[in-house]
Amino acid sequence: TWGCNAKANVPRDVLAVMKQNGCRVLLVGYESGNQQILHNIKKGILVTKAREFTRDAHELGLIIHGTFILGLPGETLETIEETTRYAMELNPHTIQVSLAAPYPGTFLYKQATENGWFSGTDMLLDDGGNQIAQLSYPHLSSAVIFDKVEEMYRRFYFRPRKIGAKDDPQRAEGRELRRDLHPVLPDEVRAANAKGAPVHRRDHPVAGERLEAGRLADRDPALAGGRHDRPRDGVLGVPLDAGPPYDAARLV
Numbered sequence: 001t002w003g004c005n006a007k008a009n010v011p012r013d014v015l016a017v018m019k020q021n022g023c024r025v026l027l028v029g030y031e032s033g034n035q036q037i038l039h040n041i042k043k044g045i046l047v048t049k050a051r052e053f054t055r056d057a058h059e060l061g062l063i064i065h066g067t068f069i070l071g072l073p074g075e076t077l078e079t080i081e082e083t084t085r086y087a088m089e090l091n092p093h094t095i096q097v098s099l100a101a102p103y104p105g106t107f108l109y110k111q112a113t114e115n116g117w118f119s120g121t122d123m124l125l126d127d128g129g130n131q132i133a134q135l136s137y138p139h140l141s142s143a144v145i146f147d148k149v150e151e152m153y154r155r156f157y158f159r160p161r162k163i164g165a166k167d168d169p170q171r172a173e174g175r176e177l178r179r180d181l182h183p184v185l186p187d188e189v190r191a192a193n194a195k196g197a198p199v200h201r202r203d204h205p206v207a208g209e210r211l212e213a214g215r216l217a218d219r220d221p222a223l224a225g226g227r228h229d230r231p232r233d234g235v236l237g238v239p240l241d242a243g244p245p246y247d248a249a250r251l252v
Contacts, residue, residue, distance in 0.1 A: 033086025
């Protein structure tokens with residue numbers, strides 16, 4: 001399988017061909033839910049087209065990691081709210097919310113310099129390597145923009161539709177990967193697994209790895225196989241209290 005970056009205007013027939021040929025995930029830069037801001041940054045995309053693209057991708061079973069940016073020219077509290085609601089409406093499987101970054105040599109840097117938008121310094125990272133909210137507007141401070149990033153994450157993920165998304169392809173993918181891995185394990189691993197016993201195979205190329213796909217940490221009986229009810233983590237169904245790095249695999 002494979003994934004790629006995609007602009008939010010790829011036609012459905014192209015998406016279908018990509019899916020048929022092993023495409024699994026798309027990284028899509030939506031940036032903003034406000035059309036004027038998209039025009040301001042010359043994004044070259046319409047929110048109506050992005051909605052259509054996202055609907056098509058969902059229907060075809062493609063996973064979307066959507067990226068958004070807060071603090072672009074034209075941003076207000078109202079447009080931030082618009083973008084947050086837009087992200088929840090599109091409902092990509094995961095999101096990344098970034099701060100507008102005026103890198104030297106870019107048009108945004110030129111705008112920020114000419115208009116006095118820099119919030120004290122033009123450094124983009126703090127001493128720990130974390131991104132700083134650099135742009136501050138007369139009507140919207142950099143501190144508010146910075147806080148809105150965390151708020152957007154909370155509002156997107158902590159809602160019933162996302163928390164209870166049992167049809168999420170990532171969950172299904174985790175179950176499929178466990179099933180696909182089962183034949184490659186040694187006979188003794190499969191035999192022990194059939195008895196419900198933990199198998200310590202630190203040197204095994206599959207069982208010894210901490211695989212993250214799906215990240216299934218729940219009490220789903222379908223994952224526990226009826227053998228124990230401890231929360232499980234990762235595609236191998238390893239008990240959470242096994243402790244990292246995991247050296248046991250209990251496939252179901």
